[in-house]
Each structure stands twice: as structure tokens, then as C-alpha cells.
Amino acid sequence: MPPASPDDSVSAPKIKTAAPRSYAPAASSEIKIHAKDVNVFYGDKQALFDVNIDIPAKSVTAFIGPSGCGKSTFLRCINRMNDTIPTAKVSGVIEIDGQDVNLKSVDPVVLRSRVGMVFQKPNPFPKTIFENVAYGPRIHGLATGKAELEAIVESSLKKAGLWNEVADRLHQPGTGLSGGQQQRLVIARAIAVGPEVILMDEPCSALDPIATARIEELIDELRSQFCIVIVTHSMAQAARVSQKTAFFHLGKLVESGSTEDMFTNPRDTRTQDYITGRFG
Amino acid sequence: MLIWLSLLFLALFSSVAFMLGRGRAVKTAGGVARVLHSLPGYYGTYAALWAGVPAALLLLLGAMFGGRVEDAMLQAQRPAVVRALAVDRQAVFFSDAQAIASGIAPSEIAYEGELKAALDIKVAEAQRVDALIRYSVLALAGVLALAGFLLAFPRLSADFRARNRVEGWVGGLLLTCSIAAVLTTVGILMSLVWESWRFFQTVSPISFLLGTExxxxxxxxxxxxxxxxxxxxxxxxxxxxxxxxxxxxxxxxxxxxxxxxxxxxxxxxxxxxxxxxxxxxxxxxxxxxxxxxxxxxxxxxxxxxxxxxxxxxxxxxxxxxxxxxxxxxxxxxxxxxxxxxxxxxxxxxxxxxxxxxxxxxxxxxxxxxxxxxxxxxxxxxxxxxxxxxxxxxxxxxxxxxxxxxxxxxxxxxxxxxxxxxxxxxxxxxxxxxxxxxxxxxxxxxxxxxxxxxxxxxxxxxxxxxxxxxxxxxxxxxxxx
The missing domain is CATH 1.10.3720.10 (MetI-like)
Known part of the structure; x- marks a missing residue:
């Protein structure tokens, strides 16, 4: 595969100024994910209570809240990752484009090819960089030939802003990359399947500030193509990258709305206490 | 029997050393244990280790190798009548002498004349040598125990680093155990190599490794x-x-x-x-x-x-x-x-x-x-x-x-x-x-x-x- 030309606009990330970033424009009105009365139980313990939220398409929605508040649990409901936990039980309705994901007729395998996920700790497979990105296209049979597969890998790596760094070592192990590069590699891996939604579960919590800034820029770039839902511990991060924010507390969705409103004018006192650092 | 008794006695002596050491440490601290560098038990353990371990090692060595030393001393001088015997008969002669000396039934060979006289001399010698080794080991162990205690005891004071010393002893014990395992492996390997070498002197390694019959x-x-x-x-x-x-x-x-x-x-x-x-x-x-x-x-x-x-x-x-x-x-x-x-x-x-x-x-x-x-x-x-x-x-x-x-x-x-x-x-x-x-x-x-x-x-x-x-x-x- 030829190395990317230096003037490749997609792969060259725009260096942003250090000036405080303005809040991104308001969320688009089109609803991608609609959740109604979602309850989740782990065995006898109830982890989520009657969560209702609409998540807009082509924008970034942030879930914030103290540890154990259920924000990751709710995220894992959207692509049915809770199915892998034997004791988990989910009730209520979660619709993506009007289709309930929890129906028996919905195959989680197909669902997850539409809803990609990025985890807290970078988890590249112990394979080469190329094989990591080609994994999804291979198992879903997206490419008919070697050339097509290579094209998918290249465009995914470019979208994830990693191409320039790895173009000359695609066949070295993905585990040899730095933490931030690994996280962008798994984002490229998720993009390669062509999802509509990307779920990110605290994607920067294991990264240093510079790698975090790089990922945040990437999230901002990806917003034009994907519906992104991000769980984060950092309120500053939520403020920087998201257009919509939802605050979870003790398994309940306390408040959700445009990020700007949430941080300047919270309606609930619990939200106010949390974002002003009084607890959590 | 004697060795078990002496080990028991040594254990008692060690316990006493523990008490004394602990007491002395507390006393030098003026009864305030907080002033001590280590917990009081470490001072006692330090004294007990010095009092008990070297002497116990000596007793064990004596039990393991005392018999060999006795054999060597007994067989150092062989009377002419004994030397006239075949090699394996000589070995029986000495084992009989030792058996009679310690009151065990000897072999059924009859000793007569000069040989009988030589046997009697050796029996007496065996008894002497046996007692000599036994009591010298005991005495030496007693001296070691006392010397160890007297060496350790005066050192015990409030700022003496007893814990570090005791941990050193424990480290030594752990090291000894792991070395024992390694040495055993080396020993097995050496015997394997040695006997194989003897074998390969009669059969060539090539015909051994490549022969099909x-x-x-x-x-x-x-x-x-x-x-x-x-x-x-x-x-x-x-x-x-x-x-x-x-x-x-x-x-x-x-x-x-x-x-x-x-x-x-x-x-x-x-x-x-x-x-x-x-x-x-x-x-x-x-x-x-x-x-x-x-x-x-x-x-x-x-x-x-x-x-x-x-x-x-x-x-x-x-x-x-x-x-x-x-x-x-x-x-x-x-x-x-x-x-x-x-x-x-x-x-x-x-x-x-x-x-x-x-x-x-x-x-x-x-x-x-x-x-x-x-x-x-x-x-x-x-x-x-x-x-x-x-x-x-x-x-x-x-x-x-x-x-x-x-x-x-x-x-x-x-x-x-x-x-x-x-x-x-x-x-x-x-x-x-x-x-x-x-x-x-x-x-x-x-x-x-x-x-x-x-x-x-x-x-x-x-x-x-x-x-x-x-x-x-x-x-x-x-x-x-």
C-alpha cells in the first residue's frame, strides 16, 4: 500500500489554537436513538431506573455522572453488550431509527455492526495494525477482494487520523503503538464496519492529556458522519466535545439538554452540585 | 536417643534466651517498648537464634558424619593379621568390632587366636572412639550455644536493629532451601553424566545414538x-x-x-x-x-x-x-x-x-x-x-x-x-x-x-x- 501523500487533507489533523474552544453549534434536530422507560437489573440489583432520552443524529452526546451512576450501563444497552453478562436483564424500549433493538428478531451481531463501540482501555487485538482494522470488514464480508479490503483499512485509518503515523508499519503488531495511537486504532477498527452510531465508554480515561486532546479533536471531526455517544468522567471534556449532555445519578437520568444549557444553567440542584464539584 | 535429648535441651535453652533477650531489650528501653527500634519479640528471637541454631547445626552434623569419622579412626590402623584377610573380610571384621562395641549381635564368623585378640583390641578402641566423638560433639554444641548467647545478649539495646538481623536470618533460611533444591538437581545430573560417561567408554556414543538394534x-x-x-x-x-x-x-x-x-x-x-x-x-x-x-x-x-x-x-x-x-x-x-x-x-x-x-x-x-x-x-x-x-x-x-x-x-x-x-x-x-x-x-x-x-x-x-x-x-x- 503506498504511503499517503502529505497533502492528504483527511489525514492531516488541523492543529487548533490553544484559545478556549467555543461550544459547538447546537444539536441537529433529527433523533437517532430514542429510549423509553429503560430499566436494567444485574441479578437483584437495579442499576437503571426508567431512563428516557432522545439522542440526536450526527452530533456528540455526553453522559456524565459520578462512578456507578449507570451511565456505562445505559451505553451498553444501546448495542446490547449487556447480553454478554448472564445476570443482566433489560426492560423498556431503545429504538435506533425507530426500530427497537431489544426485539427478539434483532440479531445483536447485526446491531453491533451498526453501533460501534470504543472502550475505556485501548483493546487492540494481538494482531497487526492492518489485521486489527480489517477484522470487522472480514467477519462481516464487507470486502470482496484484497484491494477493496486495503481501501477500507486505509480510509478508516485516515478517518481516525492515524494513517500518517502507521502507513509504513501496517504489518507490525497493533499492541506496539502508544496508548493514544491504540485508542485511535480501535476507533479506526470501529469505523471500518461503517457504523451509524459510535459508543465511547470513557475513551480518554487511560490516556495522557496530549493524547486526550488528539482524541477529542478526532471526535469533533467524526461528528459530521456519525452519531457519537460518549461516557466521560471529565466535565471539561463533556463541555468541550459534546452538543448534548445527560447527567446520571444513582441509576436515574437526572437531567439532559444542550451542553451549553446544562453547564451554564442547570435546572436540577443535583446537576448543579455535580458540575460545580460539590460531589462526585 | 542422646541427640534427641540434647536437641530438646537446646530448644529449652533457646526459649530461655528468647525470654532473657526480650527482657533485656525492654529493660534497656526503660520499660517503654515504643523506644525500641524493633518489636520486643525480635530481640528475643535474635538471642534465641544465636543460642540455638549454630549448636543445633553442629549436633545434626555430628549425627550425620560422626559414624564416618568413627570408621575412619578405627580403620586407620590395621593389625597385620587383619591385613592378611581378603578386603571384604576386613570390612566384616571392622563392622563386627563396632557391633560388639555397641552391643549388637555380630556376624556368625568365629574369631580365634590372634584374630580374636585383635578383635578385642578393636572393640575396646571402638568404644573409646565412640564415646570420644559423642561427648566432644555434645560439649562443643554446649559451648557453641553458650557462646552464641553471650555474643548476642550484650548487643541487645534500644537502638539495636534486631528486626533487620532476624530478617537476615530468615533470608538465609530461604536461600538455603532454594539452594538445596538446586544442588539436588545438580547432583542428579552429575551422577547421570558420570555413569553415562562410564557407559560411553564401552559403547561409542555414535553407535548408541544412531544404532538401530x-x-x-x-x-x-x-x-x-x-x-x-x-x-x-x-x-x-x-x-x-x-x-x-x-x-x-x-x-x-x-x-x-x-x-x-x-x-x-x-x-x-x-x-x-x-x-x-x-x-x-x-x-x-x-x-x-x-x-x-x-x-x-x-x-x-x-x-x-x-x-x-x-x-x-x-x-x-x-x-x-x-x-x-x-x-x-x-x-x-x-x-x-x-x-x-x-x-x-x-x-x-x-x-x-x-x-x-x-x-x-x-x-x-x-x-x-x-x-x-x-x-x-x-x-x-x-x-x-x-x-x-x-x-x-x-x-x-x-x-x-x-x-x-x-x-x-x-x-x-x-x-x-x-x-x-x-x-x-x-x-x-x-x-x-x-x-x-x-x-x-x-x-x-x-x-x-x-x-x-x-x-x-x-x-x-x-x-x-x-x-x-x-x-x-x-x-x-x-x-x-
């Missing part, structure tokens, strides 16, 4: 025919290899698949039932597998192949039919299959641990991509676990190569160079057993060849283990 029977009398045996080890290693291959053909897929099932597919209650059952299989003694092979599997396989032979009789391959009808109970296949069954829990338990060590985040990552369970297992979990699984297989191979009991009972004793699993074969380990069981003189090529085989086998299994460890180390840092 194994017939270690050596004539008892010089005038017997076939006075020199044949020591070509190739048939033995071929037999070992054949049985190992059959065993791994059984153990590798069954063990690996059961590990995959247990770690990836089984529900918790199923896993909780099957895993202990498999581990029971690992606890069955190999001799039980041996008679299972010889009495159950062997006749079963024989009946099976004889039946096929009978069915084929009159068919287009009369030679094959005749051969199958003559298959015996003992064959490589039986030993290999049963050994494979023995190795299943070994392979599955090791592989299960390795598969479980693959981080859950990798599985989550794969599932989140929309991979099915089988895709996740085949494309992510197994490749990640592969180095460890390879290492587990190599460990299983080295166990198969070293296994003796099953092969002795189920594979036969005849050294044949064959790749036919229905034939009787023999292995290296079986030959070592047959060469060394019973009364043997360790100076003929026949018995010494066992050491040659043992050394070669040791090198092979050591090589396998080293390769296995290397593989594990090389790929260990891969996930993380």
Missing part, C-alpha cells in the same frame, strides 16, 4: 554366545516418539476443545461440575491407567482389530486380514490412547488457565464489532492464547516422553523399529526400568546403558521445557 542382554558367563549386546537406541526413541504422537493426537484436540468449551461456552454450573471432574482424572495414579490399558483397552482393541481381520478374510487383501487377526493385546496404539486420556486434564487445565488469561476487553472489543462467539474464539481469543497453548502442548509432550507405567504395562518390551501402531514397541523409560530392576551389578554395559538412556531422555525433555518456557516468555507481553 537394541539387545542389551550380555552373557552371564564368558563362554556363552552373544557375549556382547547391541546398544542402538534408535528403536527405543522411535517407540517413544510413536507413542507420544498417538497420545498427543488424542490429548491435544480433546484437551484443547474441552478447555475452549469450559472457558468460553460453559455456563457457570456446568463449569463448576466439569472442571473438578477433569481434575479427578488428573489425580488417577498412572499405574491405574496402566492396568486400565492392559486389562480393558488392550483386549478391546485386540477384539476390534481381530474382528475386522475376520471380516476381511477371503477378501482382496489376505495379508492384511491375516495380520489383523494376529494382533495382540500389547500394542503402541493402546499405550498411546490411554496415555492421551491421561494427558487430557493436563492439557485442558493448562489451556483453560491460558484462555482465561486473555483479557475480557479483547472479547468485548470483538463482540462490539459484531463478531459472533465462534468468530471471537477463533480469530481473537485463540490467536491471543496460542503461544501459551503451544507451551502447554510441549509440556504435555515432555510428560508423554517421560511416562513409564502405562507403556510398561500396555506397549510391550520388544525393541522394534516400526511405525505401525498395532505393533508392540518399547520406549526409553520402559527399558530403563527393565535394565535396573532386580539385583544388578553397576559395572556392566547393560546396566550402565540405562544411564545413557536417562541422560539422552533428560536432554530431550529439558530441551522441550526450555522451548516451551521461551515461547511463553516471548509472547507474554503481547496482550496488555
Amino acid at each position: 537394541w539387545n542389551p542382554q550380555i552373557a552371564m558367563r564368558a563362554d556363552q554366545v552373544a557375549a556382547t549386546g547391541a546398544f542402538g537406541a534408535v528403536p527405543l526413541f522411535a517407540g517413544t516418539f510413536l507413542i507420544m504422537l498417538i497420545a498427543m493426537a488424542v490429548a491435544a484436540p480433546v484437551g484443547l476443545y474441552s478447555a475452549i468449551y469450559l472457558s468460553e461456552y460453559a455456563s457457570r454450573p456446568v463449569r463448576a461440575t466439569i472442571k473438578p471432574l477433569l481434575e479427578i482424572l488428573a489425580g488417577v495414579p498412572t499405574v491405574v491407567y496402566g492396568f486400565f490399558a492392559a486389562l480393558t483397552v488392550g483386549p478391546l482393541f485386540r477384539a476390534f482389530f481381530n474382528g475386522i481381520g475376520a471380516a476381511m478374510a477371503g477378501g482382496p487383501f489376505p495379508g492384511v486380514a491375516d495380520y489383523l487377526m494376529q494382533v495382540q493385546n500389547q500394542m503402541a496404539l493402546v499405550a498411546g490412547v490411554v496415555m492421551g486420556i491421561m494427558l487430557i486434564p493436563f492439557v485442558s487445565s493448562l489451556s483453560d488457565d491460558i484462555i482465561n488469561a486473555v483479557p475480557q476487553t479483547l472479547r468485548d472489543g470483538s463482540y462490539a464489532m459484531g463478531a459472533t462467539k465462534s468468530e471471537t474464539v477463533k480469530r481473537v481469543v485463540l490467536p491471543a492464547a496460542l503461544p501459551g497453548i503451544m507451551a502447554a502442548m510441549l509440556l504435555a509432550v515432555s510428560r508423554a516422553v517421560g511416562e513409564t507405567m502405562i507403556v510398561t504395562m500396555a506397549a510391550g518390551l520388544q525393541a522394534k523399529l516400526t511405525a505401525n501402531p498395532l505393533d508392540t514397541v518399547t520406549t526409553v523409560t520402559v527399558q530403563i526400568v527393565t535394565l535396573l530392576t532386580g539385583d544388578q551389578e553397576f559395572d556392566s554395559a547393560k546396566t550402565l546403558s540405562a544411564f545413557g538412556l536417562g541422560l539422552t531422555l533428560f536432554v530431550v525433555t529439558l530441551g522441550l521445557n526450555i522451548i516451551a518456557l521461551r515461547i511463553v516468555q516471548k509472547y507474554r507481553e503481547q496482550y496488555d
Whole structure:
């Protein structure tokens, strides 16, 4: 595969100024994910209570809240990752484009090819960089030939802003990359399947500030193509990258709305206490 | 008896030293334990260690080597009448002298005249020497105990670092234990190498390693025919290899698949039932597998192949039919299959641990991509676990190569160079057993060849283990 030309606009990330970033424009009105009365139980313990939220398409929605508040649990409901936990039980309705994901007729395998996920700790497979990105296209049979597969890998790596760094070592192990590069590699891996939604579960919590800034820029770039839902511990991060924010507390969705409103004018006192650092 | 009494007494003395040491430390601190550098118990332990350990070591050394010293002292001077005796008779003379001296019944040889006089002198000398050694060891131990205590006791003061010293002693103890294990291994290896070297002086290593005929029977009398045996080890290693291959053909897929099932597919209650059952299989003694092979599997396989032979009789391959009808109970296949069954829990338990060590985040990552369970297992979990699984297989191979009991009972004793699993074969380990069981003189090529085989086998299994460890180390840092 030829190395990317230096003037490749997609792969060259725009260096942003250090000036405080303005809040991104308001969320688009089109609803991608609609959740109604979602309850989740782990065995006898109830982890989520009657969560209702609409998540807009082509924008970034942030879930914030103290540890154990259920924000990751709710995220894992959207692509049915809770199915892998034997004791988990989910009730209520979660619709993506009007289709309930929890129906028996919905195959989680197909669902997850539409809803990609990025985890807290970078988890590249112990394979080469190329094989990591080609994994999804291979198992879903997206490419008919070697050339097509290579094209998918290249465009995914470019979208994830990693191409320039790895173009000359695609066949070295993905585990040899730095933490931030690994996280962008798994984002490229998720993009390669062509999802509509990307779920990110605290994607920067294991990264240093510079790698975090790089990922945040990437999230901002990806917003034009994907519906992104991000769980984060950092309120500053939520403020920087998201257009919509939802605050979870003790398994309940306390408040959700445009990020700007949430941080300047919270309606609930619990939200106010949390974002002003009084607890959590 | 005396040594037990003295050890008991030493223990008492140590306890007293502990009390005194502890008391002195507390006293120097003016009764305030907080002022002490270490907890009061450490001061007591320090005093007790110095009082007890050197003396105890001396007592043990005395018990171990006192007899040797006594022998040497007694035999240093041999009267002319004794020297006139044959060498083995001299040994009996001295052992009789010692027996009479300590009041045990001597041999039935009658001593008369000058010999009787010499014996009486030696009996008296033996009693003297025995008492001398015994009491000097005791006295020396007493002095050591007292000196140790007197050395340690004055040192004890509030700022004396008793904890560090005691920890030094404990470190020394741990070091001694690990060195003991290493030294034992070195000792075994040295004896193996030494005896093999003696063997290779009579049989050249080349004819041993490359010879294809194994017939270690050596004539008892010089005038017997076939006075020199044949020591070509190739048939033995071929037999070992054949049985190992059959065993791994059984153990590798069954063990690996059961590990995959247990770690990836089984529900918790199923896993909780099957895993202990498999581990029971690992606890069955190999001799039980041996008679299972010889009495159950062997006749079963024989009946099976004889039946096929009978069915084929009159068919287009009369030679094959005749051969199958003559298959015996003992064959490589039986030993290999049963050994494979023995190795299943070994392979599955090791592989299960390795598969479980693959981080859950990798599985989550794969599932989140929309991979099915089988895709996740085949494309992510197994490749990640592969180095460890390879290492587990190599460990299983080295166990198969070293296994003796099953092969002795189920594979036969005849050294044949064959790749036919229905034939009787023999292995290296079986030959070592047959060469060394019973009364043997360790100076003929026949018995010494066992050491040659043992050394070669040791090198092979050591090589396998080293390769296995290397593989594990090389790929260990891969996930993380």
C-alpha cells in the first residue's frame, strides 16, 4: 500500500489554537436513538431506573455522572453488550431509527455492526495494525477482494487520523503503538464496519492529556458522519466535545439538554452540585 | 536417643534466651517498648537464634558424619593379621568390632587366636572412639550455644536493629532451601553424566545414538554366545516418539476443545461440575491407567482389530486380514490412547488457565464489532492464547516422553523399529526400568546403558521445557 501523500487533507489533523474552544453549534434536530422507560437489573440489583432520552443524529452526546451512576450501563444497552453478562436483564424500549433493538428478531451481531463501540482501555487485538482494522470488514464480508479490503483499512485509518503515523508499519503488531495511537486504532477498527452510531465508554480515561486532546479533536471531526455517544468522567471534556449532555445519578437520568444549557444553567440542584464539584 | 535429648535441651535453652533477650531489650528501653527500634519479640528471637541454631547445626552434623569419622579412626590402623584377610573380610571384621562395641549381635564368623585378640583390641578402641566423638560433639554444641548467647545478649539495646538481623536470618533460611533444591538437581545430573560417561567408554556414543538394534542382554558367563549386546537406541526413541504422537493426537484436540468449551461456552454450573471432574482424572495414579490399558483397552482393541481381520478374510487383501487377526493385546496404539486420556486434564487445565488469561476487553472489543462467539474464539481469543497453548502442548509432550507405567504395562518390551501402531514397541523409560530392576551389578554395559538412556531422555525433555518456557516468555507481553 503506498504511503499517503502529505497533502492528504483527511489525514492531516488541523492543529487548533490553544484559545478556549467555543461550544459547538447546537444539536441537529433529527433523533437517532430514542429510549423509553429503560430499566436494567444485574441479578437483584437495579442499576437503571426508567431512563428516557432522545439522542440526536450526527452530533456528540455526553453522559456524565459520578462512578456507578449507570451511565456505562445505559451505553451498553444501546448495542446490547449487556447480553454478554448472564445476570443482566433489560426492560423498556431503545429504538435506533425507530426500530427497537431489544426485539427478539434483532440479531445483536447485526446491531453491533451498526453501533460501534470504543472502550475505556485501548483493546487492540494481538494482531497487526492492518489485521486489527480489517477484522470487522472480514467477519462481516464487507470486502470482496484484497484491494477493496486495503481501501477500507486505509480510509478508516485516515478517518481516525492515524494513517500518517502507521502507513509504513501496517504489518507490525497493533499492541506496539502508544496508548493514544491504540485508542485511535480501535476507533479506526470501529469505523471500518461503517457504523451509524459510535459508543465511547470513557475513551480518554487511560490516556495522557496530549493524547486526550488528539482524541477529542478526532471526535469533533467524526461528528459530521456519525452519531457519537460518549461516557466521560471529565466535565471539561463533556463541555468541550459534546452538543448534548445527560447527567446520571444513582441509576436515574437526572437531567439532559444542550451542553451549553446544562453547564451554564442547570435546572436540577443535583446537576448543579455535580458540575460545580460539590460531589462526585 | 542422646541427640534427641540434647536437641530438646537446646530448644529449652533457646526459649530461655528468647525470654532473657526480650527482657533485656525492654529493660534497656526503660520499660517503654515504643523506644525500641524493633518489636520486643525480635530481640528475643535474635538471642534465641544465636543460642540455638549454630549448636543445633553442629549436633545434626555430628549425627550425620560422626559414624564416618568413627570408621575412619578405627580403620586407620590395621593389625597385620587383619591385613592378611581378603578386603571384604576386613570390612566384616571392622563392622563386627563396632557391633560388639555397641552391643549388637555380630556376624556368625568365629574369631580365634590372634584374630580374636585383635578383635578385642578393636572393640575396646571402638568404644573409646565412640564415646570420644559423642561427648566432644555434645560439649562443643554446649559451648557453641553458650557462646552464641553471650555474643548476642550484650548487643541487645534500644537502638539495636534486631528486626533487620532476624530478617537476615530468615533470608538465609530461604536461600538455603532454594539452594538445596538446586544442588539436588545438580547432583542428579552429575551422577547421570558420570555413569553415562562410564557407559560411553564401552559403547561409542555414535553407535548408541544412531544404532538401530537394541539387545542389551550380555552373557552371564564368558563362554556363552552373544557375549556382547547391541546398544542402538534408535528403536527405543522411535517407540517413544510413536507413542507420544498417538497420545498427543488424542490429548491435544480433546484437551484443547474441552478447555475452549469450559472457558468460553460453559455456563457457570456446568463449569463448576466439569472442571473438578477433569481434575479427578488428573489425580488417577498412572499405574491405574496402566492396568486400565492392559486389562480393558488392550483386549478391546485386540477384539476390534481381530474382528475386522475376520471380516476381511477371503477378501482382496489376505495379508492384511491375516495380520489383523494376529494382533495382540500389547500394542503402541493402546499405550498411546490411554496415555492421551491421561494427558487430557493436563492439557485442558493448562489451556483453560491460558484462555482465561486473555483479557475480557479483547472479547468485548470483538463482540462490539459484531463478531459472533465462534468468530471471537477463533480469530481473537485463540490467536491471543496460542503461544501459551503451544507451551502447554510441549509440556504435555515432555510428560508423554517421560511416562513409564502405562507403556510398561500396555506397549510391550520388544525393541522394534516400526511405525505401525498395532505393533508392540518399547520406549526409553520402559527399558530403563527393565535394565535396573532386580539385583544388578553397576559395572556392566547393560546396566550402565540405562544411564545413557536417562541422560539422552533428560536432554530431550529439558530441551522441550526450555522451548516451551521461551515461547511463553516471548509472547507474554503481547496482550496488555
